[in-house]
Amino acid sequence: MMLFLRTLPGIRGHTITLGKIRFSSTLAFIEATRDGKVSIPSMSAIHAAQKLKNPITAIIIGSHAPGIAKQLQSSSTDLGLQEILVAEDATLNTYLPEVVTPLLQNVLGTVDKYTHFVMANSSIGKNIIPRLAAVLNYQAICDVTEILDATTFKRPIYAGNAIATIGSQQKLNMITVRPSSFSITKQVQKNMISPNIPIKQVQTSEVNDDIKWESDALLDNDKRPDLTSAKTVITGGVSLKDKEHFESLLDPLANTLNAAVGATRAAVDGGFCDNSLQIGQTGKIVAPDLYVAIGVSGAIQHLAGMKGSKVVVAINKDADAPIFKVADYGLQGDLFDIVPELTEKLQEMQS
Numbered sequence: 001m002m003l004f005l006r007t008l009p010g011i012r013g014h015t016i017t018l019g020k021i022r023f024s025s026t027l028a029f030i031e032a033t034r035d036g037k038v039s040i041p042s043m044s045a046i047h048a049a050q051k052l053k054n055p056i057t058a059i060i061i062g063s064h065a066p067g068i069a070k071q072l073q074s075s076s077t078d079l080g081l082q083e084i085l086v087a088e089d090a091t092l093n094t095y096l097p098e099v100v101t102p103l104l105q106n107v108l109g110t111v112d113k114y115t116h117f118v119m120a121n122s123s124i125g126k127n128i129i130p131r132l133a134a135v136l137n138y139q140a141i142c143d144v145t146e147i148l149d150a151t152t153f154k155r156p157i158y159a160g161n162a163i164a165t166i167g168s169q170q171k172l173n174m175i176t177v178r179p180s181s182f183s184i185t186k187q188v189q190k191n192m193i194s195p196n197i198p199i200k201q202v203q204t205s206e207v208n209d210d211i212k213w214e215s216d217a218l219l220d221n222d223k224r225p226d227l228t229s230a231k232t233v234i235t236g237g238v239s240l241k242d243k244e245h246f247e248s249l250l251d252p253l254a255n256t257l258n259a260a261v262g263a264t265r266a267a268v269d270g271g272f273c274d275n276s277l278q279i280g281q282t283g284k285i286v287a288p289d290l291y292v293a294i295g296v297s298g299a300i301q302h303l304a305g306m307k308g309s310k311v312v313v314a315i316n317k318d319a320d321a322p323i324f325k326v327a328d329y330g331l332q333g334d335l336f337d338i339v340p341e342l343t344e345k346l347q348e349m350q351s
């Protein structure tokens, strides 16, 4: 909604426009999991949107959208949503930026309603936001870790070695938020604000034929907890020697602890695992309750992706390895002896 104030005659015959008062309003982008649930990073996006203290509209796209809208509507916690927009279209399931951008451009660009657009700094968010911000001609503010107020945000720079405080005077603030910084901890009682959230359909745009999603392959790791939101992460370094050792040592331990598996860039470059497992400055950011670093030196670029972890366990044969400086528990020794023994002991404890 928009209010117009009157235009006053100004000094020396000029006209001073006192301007328009726009009510603040946030559009939060919700990602679906493969089985049609709200992704955990998207719950963090909603949590971040709540901190902006504006009315929140959620937008959900793809064939799971109506089901997810119903889930949000009947959520046992009050998410502070005022409205849910649904674009049910299977071509949006892949979240290809070329396909999603025209739709979001339409919603954000044609209605002068939203002052904020929030999405998780997930692979999907990182893929979509640059294109969307470019077409709408705004500066995206990415990987926000703290919202001070509706126009002031904190985000890490220089691989997390400094924190920038960004003041924005943009008409539309397009932000991606780091999921681990906005985890939902407090359960708010339902029905405090909006018991019946209206669901509205959004017109989908014409599909861009130039870009086509060819195929989809599910990695074994995709069957495990999502790396960015897992409570336990087991990470292997290049010292695991090769793909066979990486899998034969880490998988049983990860299965025992119901953990996600991560890797250093050196391990990814060595072809031990898919690059979606990389943690660090140029990989994923994780902040689990328990992070187990196996044969990881603790290079600054790696620490940038995991130093928010609550408890860090490091296994390394070098007592001077930098990872021990951030570790709560350190095991100095050969990982090829320690890891099988640790896995066995944990399995014994569970049986």
Ligand SMILES: Cc1cc2nc3c(=O)[nH]c(=O)nc-3n(C[C@H](O)[C@H](O)[C@H](O)COP(=O)(O)OP(=O)(O)OC[C@H]3O[C@@H](n4cnc5c(N)ncnc54)[C@H](O)[C@@H]3O)c2cc1C
Pocket (backbone or CB within 6 Å): 236, 237, 238, 239, 263, 264, 265, 266, 267, 278, 279, 280, 281, 282, 283, 284, 294, 295, 296, 297, 298, 299, 300, 301, 302, 305, 315, 316, 317, 318, 321, 333, 334, 335, 336
């Ligand atoms: C621009 C840039 C971006 C980067 N981004 C990332 C990133 O996102 N993520 C990332 O991880 N890296 C990143 N890197 C690379 C980073 O600098 C390191 O090279 C990398 O993290 C090292 O991986 P590593 O710990 O597996 O290997 P190494 O540094 O070689 O460490 C191996 C460790 O294993 C120990 N070890 C060896 N054998 C055993 C054994 N048998 N038992 C126990 N311990 C053993 C060694 O003591 C050593 O500490 C980036 C680098 C640059 C320049």
